[in-house]
Amino acid sequence: MPEEKKFQKRAPAKNVKISDINKDMDRIAVLGTVLGKEDAVFSILLDDGTGKINALMKDEEQYKKIGTGSIVRVIGKIWGEGDDIELQAEIVQDFSDIDVELYNKVFLEQ
Numbered sequence: 001m002p003e004e005k006k007f008q009k010r011a012p013a014k015n016v017k018i019s020d021i022n023k024d025m026d027r028i029a030v031l032g033t034v035l036g037k038e039d040a041v042f043s044i045l046l047d048d049g050t051g052k053i054n055a056l057m058k059d060e061e062q063y064k065k066i067g068t069g070s071i072v073r074v075i076g077k078i079w080g081e082g083d084d085i086e087l088q089a090e091i092v093q094d095f096s097d098i099d100v101e102l103y104n105k106v107f108l109e110q
Contacts, residue, residue, distance in 0.1 A: 013075045015107040018051035021078060021085060029075045030055075030087065031095060031103055034068050046074065046087075055087040062092055071095045 013029040021028065030053065032046035042057040044066060055074045057063045066072060075091040095103070 017108055018046065018048045018053050021051075021053065021087075023078055023081050023085060025078050027075065027077055027090075028087070029073055031071065031073045031098075031100065031107075034066055034070045034072060036068060037063075037066070043086075044072075044074075044092075046072070053085065053087055055089045055092070057089045057092060066092065066094075071098065071100065 011027050013027040014025065015029045015031075016025070018030055018032065021030075030046060030048060032048035032053075034044050035047050035052065036045040037043065038045075038054075042060060042063040043054050044057065044063070046053050046055055055076065056079075071094075073093045073095045074087055074089045075093075076087045076089040079086050079088050
């Protein structure tokens, strides 16, 4: 009989504003505009209108596809403490064609 594959379940990501992020959160989803990129560490600087955060990516190919000015949603885990909090990106999605106001109304105004 073939061995059954087991998958590790991830905790669901909570949609948050950057200004609401703190070190006690687990997995989060942030929607923002890419203000800049740091090629040496595959980092993007995101701004959602309430604050800014660096998101560190592991996938170089995906990093190269993201342009400054793009709107992306980043799902990942919080890393760091105090004013030095960063987002360890697990998933980065291109949301350039999304209605940002509607997204915020549906997912952030609860």
